Amino acid sequence: MQLSDSWSPSDPIVSIKNVHKSFGALEVLKGISMDIMKGEVICIIGPSGSGKSTLIRCINALNDIQSGSITVEGQEVHDPALDKLLLRKKVGMVFQQYNLFPHKTALENVMMAPLLVLKEDEDEVEARARKLIKKVKLEGKEDNYPGELSGGQQQRVAIARSLAMQPDVMLFDEVTAALDPETVKEVLVTIKELAADGMTCILVTHEMGFAKEVADHIYFTDRGVIVEHGSPDVFFDNAKDPRTQEFLSQIL
Amino acid sequence: MLDLFTEFFRQVAEENPRWNFIFFYQEIQAGKIWKGIQYTLLLAVCCVVSSMVIGVLGAWLQRSKSMLVRASVQGYIQLFRNTPPFVQLLFFYFALGQLTPTYSPDGWLEIPIISNVGWAVISLSLFAGAFNVEIFRSGIEAVPDSTQEAAEALGFSKLQTYRYIVFPLAFRISLPALNNNLVNLVKTTTQAFAIAVPELLYQCVVIWNDYPSAQYPTMLLLFVVYVSMVAVLVFGMSRWETALRIPGYDH
Numbered sequence: 001m002q003l004s005d006s007w008s009p010s011d012p013i014v015s016i017k018n019v020h021k022s023f024g025a026l027e028v029l030k031g032i033s034m035d036i037m038k039g040e041v042i043c044i045i046g047p048s049g050s051g052k053s054t055l056i057r058c059i060n061a062l063n064d065i066q067s068g069s070i071t072v073e074g075q076e077v078h079d080p081a082l083d084k085l086l087l088r089k090k091v092g093m094v095f096q097q098y099n100l101f102p103h104k105t106a107l108e109n110v111m112m113a114p115l116l117v118l119k120e121d122e123d124e125v126e127a128r129a130r131k132l133i134k135k136v137k138l139e140g141k142e143d144n145y146p147g148e149l150s151g152g153q154q155q156r157v158a159i160a161r162s163l164a165m166q167p168d169v170m171l172f173d174e175v176t177a178a179l180d181p182e183t184v185k186e187v188l189v190t191i192k193e194l195a196a197d198g199m200t201c202i203l204v205t206h207e208m209g210f211a212k213e214v215a216d217h218i219y220f221t222d223r224g225v226i227v228e229h230g231s232p233d234v235f236f237d238n239a240k241d242p243r244t245q246e247f248l249s250q251i252l
Numbered sequence: 253m254l255d256l257f258t259e260f261f262r263q264v265a266e267e268n269p270r271w272n273f274i275f276f277y278q279e280i281q282a283g284k285i286w287k288g289i290q291y292t293l294l295l296a297v298c299c300v301v302s303s304m305v306i307g308v309l310g311a312w313l314q315r316s317k318s319m320l321v322r323a324s325v326q327g328y329i330q331l332f333r334n335t336p337p338f339v340q341l342l343f344f345y346f347a348l349g350q351l352t353p354t355y356s357p358d359g360w361l362e363i364p365i366i367s368n369v370g371w372a373v374i375s376l377s378l379f380a381g382a383f384n385v386e387i388f389r390s391g392i393e394a395v396p397d398s399t400q401e402a403a404e405a406l407g408f409s410k411l412q413t414y415r416y417i418v419f420p421l422a423f424r425i426s427l428p429a430l431n432n433n434l435v436n437l438v439k440t441t442t443q444a445f446a447i448a449v450p451e452l453l454y455q456c457v458v459i460w461n462d463y464p465s466a467q468y469p470t471m472l473l474l475f476v477v478y479v480s481m482v483a484v485l486v487f488g489m490s491r492w493e494t495a496l497r498i499p500g501y502d503h
Contacts, residue, residue, distance in 0.1 A: 060405055088407035099402035102501045103420050113406035116416065147500020158402075165406060 003086060007074025013038045013200050014059060014169060019068035021054055028054050030224035031068070036217075038168075041195045042202045043211035046221040047247060052204040055221070056171045059202065060091040072169065085117065092162030093171040096178050098154040100146040106133060106157045107142040110164045118165070125164070132160040136190050152183025156190055163194075170194065172203040208251060212236055220244050265465065272465035275473065281459055281466075288455030289477060295372060295441040295451055296481065300434050302377040307384025307430075311422075312414065314389055325385065332382035337375070338443050344375040345447040372444035380437040387433060391426035392418055424496050431489045435482050452477060 012035035021029035028051040036042050044052045057063040059070055061077050061084055070077045072090055100109050110129040114120045133142055136156035146154050155175055162170060172191065176184040188210050195201050195214055205211055211218055212232045219229040220241075228235065228244045239245050258277035265272040275281040313325050332340065349371060354362040366374070395418050403413040442453040456474055460467040 062401060062405060085407045085409075088405060093402075093405040095398060095402060097398055099396075099398045101399065101403070101417055103424070103498050112416070113408070116412055117407040145499045145501065147498060149500075161406070 003072060003090060004074030009038055011074060012036055012071075013073055014202065015069075015071045016055075016059070017069045019055070019058065019070060020066045021051070021058060021063065022066055028224050029058070029065070032221070032224070032226055033068075034219060034226065034229070036169075036200065036202060038200055039198045040200055040216045041214050042217050042219065043215040044202070044204045044219045044221060045206070045208070045211060045247075046227075049223075050221045051224045052221055053173050056093075056173055056202055056204055059169075059171060060093055061087060062093075089118070089165055090167055091169045091171060092165055092167035094155070094158050094162055094173065094175045096174040098146070098151070098158045098178075100154055100158055100161070102146050105143050105145055106138060106149065106160075109146070109157055110161045113161065114164050129160070129164055132163050133157070135163075135193075136160045137186070150183055151179045152186045155179065155183075155187045159187075159190055159194070169200045169202065172201065172205070174204050174206065176205070176207055206251070208236075208248075220247065222247070269465055270468055272463060273469040274463050274466045275459065275470070281463075284455040284459060285452070285473065287450060288452035291369070291449060291451040291454075292441060292477070292481070295369070295376070295444055295449070296438045296485075298373045299376045299380060299437055299441060300485075302373065303380035303384050303434075303437060304430075306377060306381025307388045308419070310381065310385030311388035311392055314385065315392070315414075328378075329382045329385055332379050333386070337379040337440055338446065340379055341372065341375045341443055341447060345371045368444075368447045368449050372441070372447060372449045376437065376440060376444070379440070380433060383433045384430065387426050387429045388422060390429070391422035391424075394425045395421045424493075424498070427489065427493045427496070431486065431493075434485060434489070438482055438485060439478060 014034075014036040016032055016034045019029050019032045020027065032051075032055060034042070044055065046052055054063055058065050059072065059077065065078055072087060075082065075087070077087060100106075101112065104112060107126070107129055110132055111122075111125050114125045114128070115122060130142065133139065136159055138153060138156055138160070141149060141153060141157075146157065149157065158175075175191075176187050179187060184207070188207060191201065191203070192210075192214055203211075203215075215232050217229065218232055218235045220227050220235070220239075220243075222243050228239060228241045235244075236248065239248055261273040261276040265274065265277075275285045310325050310328070313321050316322055345368060349364060349366070352364050352366050354364045356362050399421070400413050400418060403417045408417070441451060444451050445453045445457070448454065453474060456470040460470050
């Protein structure tokens with residue numbers, strides 16, 4: 001089932017048009033627009049405070065917007081009449097701090113939303129959850145609590161938890177920022193596999209090597225606007241805007 | 253064996269005029285003590301359970317969108333936390349008790365629909381409940397917003413988030429403080445004595461009014477019973493705490 005009847009898979013799965021967002025007097029998004037096609041991997045990069053995280057939080061309506069429009073599968077996300085549940089079935093999200101439910105085991109974390117929200121059959125959900133845990137290479141950790149897992153393992157459980165809802169789009173909000181360098185890789189590998197499977201992924205990230213390798217399209221944001229965007233080759237080697245060049249020179 | 257026991261205390265009473273453990277050898281007095289213990293337990297259990305229900309409900313209502321609801325909960329907390337429980341009890345029984353309807357089973361006697369035991373349970377539950385709301389509220393505040401946000405992003409409704417995520421975590425965080433408040437509550441049930449609830453203190457006073465020689469022993473008995481009751485409560489609560497402990501979780 002798709003969110004809007006008028007949408008066809010050849011249209012952008014996520015379409016952001018001239019979005020403005022303020023926290024009080026502070027305007028953090030000043031007219032952002034982008035179209036994301038099904039199966040694309042998008043990386044949003046930029047300095048801290050440039051509004052990257054806010055932008056992807058607006059896509060699944062964790063934050064509201066002041067003006068503009070965001071559609072997922074043709075459905076306006078910020079339509080007050082929209083049942084948020086429908087949106088959240090379509091859009092999965094993974095957070096910087098994992099945000100697992102600490103009182104539930106890894107398996108329970110993955111199973112909870114399909115059971116409670118989608119009211120699916122328990123045996124089916126469990127089978128799917130076990131498969132997902134295997135997919136993120138955490139076999140044997142099903143019965144461990146988040147507190148017993150490393151940061152990288154917790155983040156992979158969080159990815160599996162999101163995937164259990166069988167979303168069409170996945171949002172990743174600086175998912176490796178809180179991890180030890182040696183566990184960053186295991187999480188990135190998981191995301192890479194997901195992208196290879198054809199999942200539409202929107203990532204806010206500081207992992208430039210990863211962005212270069214996996215992204216179909218890169219957006220560079222600064223102070224609430226998109227400064228520059230393009231395919232990784234063009235973006236990393238031939239950045240035109242001085243702000244992009246400065247940012248890249250600092251981190252590459 | 254039992255004869256030996258009663259004989260011993262009869263002997264003690266004869267030899268020491270101030271140490272008349274009369275409830276150990278006179279069945280009527282033993283019966284009063286037993287009845288008193290039953291009423292004390294009844295009060296304790298009813299008040300503990302309903303004050304916890306009030307606490308959970310109040311903490312839930314404090315998250316309400318309506319200002320009026322939040323202000324009412326706040327008003328309730330301020331009133332019941334900042335006035336003496338004894339005064340509350342007297343107010344409920346003597347003031348509100350006058351206003352409650354009565355029924356008359358024999359067409360002669362007027363019996364109020366809420367008995368003194370009922371008023372004691374209501375008043376003490378509201379008193380302890382006010383503290384429990386605050387205890388649960390601080391537990392809820394200790395649950396990170398980001399955890400709730402994750403539930404929200406997975407499509408949980410507000411009620412589901414509260415029931416499956418916030419409450420179980422907040423409850424664990426609240427248990428030690430809850431434990432303290434419930435211990436206090438169990439001890440405060442003795443105040444029901446003032447409105448003639450036949451609980452343990454009431455029965456003890458009845459006994460030592462009849463037998464002044466039994467005053468020290470009944471006081472001693474009071475201490476022993478309350479120490480044991482609280483010990484059982486604390487033991488139960490700490491077992492509960494252990495059972496709810498999450499491996500690898502700091503709280």
